[in-house]
Each structure stands twice: as structure tokens, then as C-alpha cells.
Amino acid sequence: MKTMLLAGTIPDSSLELICGAARLHRDTIAIDGRIFPVNRGTAAMIGAVCAATEFLGISAPECVIGGDIGTRAGSREVYRHLIKFLPKASAEVLCLHYIIPEIGLHNQVLTAVRKMKTKPILIADAGFMYVAKASGQAPFYDLFLPDIGELAFLADEKASHPAYTRGFLTRLEQDPQELIAKTYTFGNTARHLCVKGMNDYVCLDSVLLETIHQPVIEELEPIGGTGDTITGMATALISNGMEIPGACAAACRANRMAGLLARPTPATQIHEIIAKIPEALNMVLRENLPGFNYETFQGVNTDAI
Amino acid sequence: MGFLKNLIGSTKKDEPADGVAEQGLLIFESVNDVIQAEATLKKAAFEGIKVVAPPPQYRTGCDLAIQFPIIERMGIIRELENSNNAPRDIIHVNEELMQPTEICSVKDFGQYLMVRSANMKITVEKETKKIVNISGGGCSDVPYLAQQMIGKNLFDAASPRQIGYTLCAYTLEIAFNEAQRILA
Numbered sequence: 001m002k003t004m005l006l007a008g009t010i011p012d013s014s015l016e017l018i019c020g021a022a023r024l025h026r027d028t029i030a031i032d033g034r035i036f037p038v039n040r041g042t043a044a045m046i047g048a049v050c051a052a053t054e055f056l057g058i059s060a061p062e063c064v065i066g067g068d069i070g071t072r073a074g075s076r077e078v079y080r081h082l083i084k085f086l087p088k089a090s091a092e093v094l095c096l097h098y099i100i101p102e103i104g105l106h107n108q109v110l111t112a113v114r115k116m117k118t119k120p121i122l123i124a125d126a127g128f129m130y131v132a133k134a135s136g137q138a139p140f141y142d143l144f145l146p147d148i149g150e151l152a153f154l155a156d157e158k159a160s161h162p163a164y165t166r167g168f169l170t171r172l173e174q175d176p177q178e179l180i181a182k183t184y185t186f187g188n189t190a191r192h193l194c195v196k197g198m199n200d201y202v203c204l205d206s207v208l209l210e211t212i213h214q215p216v217i218e219e220l221e222p223i224g225g226t227g228d229t230i231t232g233m234a235t236a237l238i239s240n241g242m243e244i245p246g247a248c249a250a251a252c253r254a255n256r257m258a259g260l261l262a263r264p265t266p267a268t269q270i271h272e273i274i275a276k277i278p279e280a281l282n283m284v285l286r287e288n289l290p291g292f293n294y295e296t297f298q299g300v301n302t303d304a305i
Numbered sequence: 306m307g308f309l310k311n312l313i314g315s316t317k318k319d320e321p322a323d324g325v326a327e328q329g330l331l332i333f334e335s336v337n338d339v340i341q342a343e344a345t346l347k348k349a350a351f352e353g354i355k356v357v358a359p360p361p362q363y364r365t366g367c368d369l370a371i372q373f374p375i376i377e378r379m380g381i382i383r384e385l386e387n388s389n390n391a392p393r394d395i396i397h398v399n400e401e402l403m404q405p406t407e408i409c410s411v412k413d414f415g416q417y418l419m420v421r422s423a424n425m426k427i428t429v430e431k432e433t434k435k436i437v438n439i440s441g442g443g444c445s446d447v448p449y450l451a452q453q454m455i456g457k458n459l460f461d462a463a464s465p466r467q468i469g470y471t472l473c474a475y476t477l478e479i480a481f482n483e484a485q486r487i488l489a
Contacts, residue, residue, distance in 0.1 A: 125443070126442070221440070267428070267430065
């Protein structure tokens with residue numbers, strides 16, 4: 001097993017930087033004696049990692065968490081902690097998540113990573129993926145996990161944030177392969193890319209390795225945190241020794257299965273999906289999924305595998 | 306008024322021969338300051354105010370600036386100083402700057418309606434107008450906005466512009482306004 005470190009923020013302005021192992025208990029996570037609801041963002045990602053590590057029987061993840069409601073204070077604490085402690089850290093998988101983009105501090109974090117004895121597998125999602133791209137240093141990373149809107153941002157050589165992305169809503173969602181090609185052409189992505197959406201795409205060095213499109217559960221799209229759970233499961237599986245592409249594909253499948261098991265509506269909250277992760281991972285990793293009849297299972301809209 | 310030293314080209318004519326007003330750019334400490342300044346200037350009926358991406362040397366990765374016709378600079382600065390929100394810098398611009406997307410897409414789930422703008426989505430129960438989910442985004446105020454807004458009525462909830470701090474909040478505001486328009 002590879003040791004992992006998860007870094008991000010939780011929306012609590014009174015929270016000072018905390019570090020420690022995370023534990024999932026129903027719809028909350030506990031870190032360093034503090035308890036947080038698993039609603040979305042980094043808390044959902046950590047919740048998914050915990051659910052997956054418990055299922056896999058491996059150690060709980062170590063975390064660095066700042067309290068931030070958008071003022072940057074907690075994000076800056078996380079950056080500074082990473083800059084100071086990463087050179088001597090032994091993390092082998094580093095997942096960087098909801099942190100407000102600050103290019104200068106980001107670049108110092110990468111300098112700290114370069115000082116580590118062994119470069120960890122670098123995973124970036126959410127705000128840290130934004131700043132990784134905006135800094136021009138995306139290829140230093142091993143894995144980005146954008147949704148379709150964020151993919152359009154990565155593919156846009158001029159955009160410094162997804163809010164500035166041009167013209168993706170109208171045509172590109174149906175065929176994101178043009179966007180995937182652009183992200184690699186402009187050097188705006190990590191070596192591995194896991195695109196989360198109606199179809200999930202797993203890519204390596206501009207080659208599309210796998211498309212996951214079953215089961216189709218449209219109700220997952222409005223639910224906050226369903227991308228974060230993929231990131232969390234992929235991180236846990238990579239830590240357990242799986243190769244990055246296989247881990248991403250399994251995480252995407254398990255996320256859909258967890259959604260199927262939770263029988264969601266657009267009002268479902270992410271902790272209801274996280275609760276189904278162990279069962280979903282069991283189905284994906286240990287059962288013969290290609291023979292699984294999704295339609296019989298719940299009557300959802302499915303296409304042929 | 307120390308920031309005025311950065312006003313490049315202030316001795317130039319404000320109205321070039323082609324009739325297009327020269328543009329200035331107001332740089333602030335935070336996205337939230339920009340959001341407040343935009344509201345102040347629009348309320349004061351200044352024309353030609355646009356929020357845009359600052360040029361590369363001012364970028365941190367999550368930022369906005371305000372583009373304005375430079376001929377209006379004195380009035381604009383006075384208005385912002387009166388609201389205790391003076392810009393950190395004012396620069397002259399002659400390049401095309403990117404604007405945040407204002408395009409929305411809508412997905413109907415029957416009982417629920419989801420509105421998306423760029424990377425942000427808000428979902429509302431049609432009958433009750435209750436906000437049931439917020440998803441997308443990557444800045445740290447997204448979970449905070451969700452915490453504050455989910456479960457509230459779409460027309461009673463504090464808007465992302467009021468309580469958010471980042472470009473994700475700015476983008477969510479666009480989807481929030483569109484949902485209000487559709488469900489009014």
C-alpha cells in the first residue's frame with residue numbers, strides 16, 4: 001500500500017489548520033478530534049476515500065485541512081503547510097483538492113514536491129486542478145479529474161478559470177474528444193485524465209483508454225459531490241496499488257453503481273451515495289459486471305455495454 | 306489616491322479617432338471586492354462597466370477585474386471611495402480581455418429543474434421553489450454556499466453574490482438568477 005495525503009478545505013471559518021487521519025462515521029468524518037458533515041467538496045472526497053479504504057482493508061488517509069468559506073485564509077494555511085512539510089514528507093500519493101487558486105503559492109508547493117525524496121503520485125481536482133493549469137505546470141501532475149465543464153477550461157489555452165471558458169455549453173458535451181485532444185496539445189493536463197460526466201473517459205498521454213457509460217443515472221448530475229467521490233475512490237485504489245487508468249475506470253464504475261444502489265433523486269445528498277460505496281466497490285472489483293443487468297436491477301435508462 | 310500612479314496613459318486623449326472610448330481596468334484585492342464594486346457602479350448608472358479577467362501579470366488563478374471607459378475614471382473612483390471599496394490599482398488596457406460566461410443551460414428532471422452556468426449547477430424543486438442541490442465548482446466557497454443555500458426557498462435565499470467570494474460564486478450567481486427568472 002502507498003501512503004496517501006489528502007489536502008483541501010472545509011467550509012468552517014473558525015477552523016484552524018488540522019492534520020491527521022480521517023475516519024468516516026455515517027454522514028460525518030472525524031479528523032484530529034473535529035467532526036465535519038460529509039456534504040460535498042473535500043469532505044465528500046475524504047468520505048469516499050475512507051469508505052474505500054475500509055472496504056479495501058488499508059490504512060485510513062492522512063489529511064491536511066484548512067477552514068475556508070472563500071476568504072482564502074484556510075487555503076493559504078494549507079499551501080503554507082505543504083510548502084513547509086512536503087520536502088520531508090513520505091506521502092506516496094498526494095491528492096490536492098478544494099483550495100482557492102493562488103499561482104504563486106502553488107508554484108512553491110511544486111518546488112516543495114521536487115524536494116521530496118521520491119516524487120509522489122500527484123492527483124489534482126477542483127481548485128487545485130484550476131491553479132495547476134493556470135500556472136502552466138499541468139504536465140508535472142499524474143492525474144486530473146475534471147467534469148465536462150472543467151475539461152473545456154483545460155482545453156481553452158486562454159482561460160485562467162472555468163468561469164472564462166468559451167462556448168462549451170452548446171456543442172462539445174456530446175463529443176468531448178476534441179476537448180481532450182486540445183488539453184494534451186496545449187500541455188494543459190496531467191499525464192492521466194479522468195473526465196467525469198454522462199460518459200466517463202479515462203485517458204493516458206492523449207490516448208483514450210476507456211469510456212464508461214453504464215449504468216446511466218441522470219439524477220447523479222445535480223448532486224453535489226458526485227465528482228468528488230470519484231476522485232476519492234480513485235485515490236484510494238491507486239494507494240492500494242492499482243495502476244492509475246484502472247483505478248479511474250473502477251472508481252467511475254463504482255460511483256455509478258453507488259448511485260444506482262442509492263436510488264437517487266436530484267435532491268439526494270452525497271452522504272447517501274457514499275454509504276453505498278463499499279457495496280459498489282465490491283460489485284465492481286469482485287463481481288462480473290459485464291454480465292450485470294442494470295435494467296432489471298432498477299429499471300434505469302441503459303444502453304448496451 | 307496612491308493607486309493612481311499606476312494609471313498608465315492618463316495624459317492620452319480619452320476618445321480615440323475611431324470613436325471607441327479608451328478602456329481602463331480596476332484591480333481589486335479580491336473577487337468579492339469586484340462583485341461589490343460592480344454592484345455599486347451599476348447602481349450609480351455608470352455605463353460600459355464590464356467584469357473581465359485581469360491581464361496575466363495580475364492573475365492569481367481566481368480573479369476578476371472591472372473594465373470601464375477611462376473617460377469616466379474620476380467619477381468611478383469617487384463612487385468607489387465613497388463606498389469604501391477603492392481599487393488597489395488602475396491600469397490602461399488596449400487588449401481584448403476575457404469575460405465570464407453568461408450562458409446557461411437548463412435540464413428538466415420533472416419535479417426538479419437544474420440550471421448550469423459554466424462549471425456551476427443549481428437544482429430547485431419546481432413546486433416548492435426549494436433549492437435542493439448545488440454542484441460543480443472547485444473554489445472553497447462552493448461547499449459554504451451549498452451549506453447556506455440548500456433547503457432555502459430560491460427567492461428567500463441569500464444570493465451567491467451576497468455571500469460568496471470567488472469566481473465560482475460569481476458563476477453560480479448567473480445560474481441562480483436564471484433559475485429565479487424561469488421559476489418566477
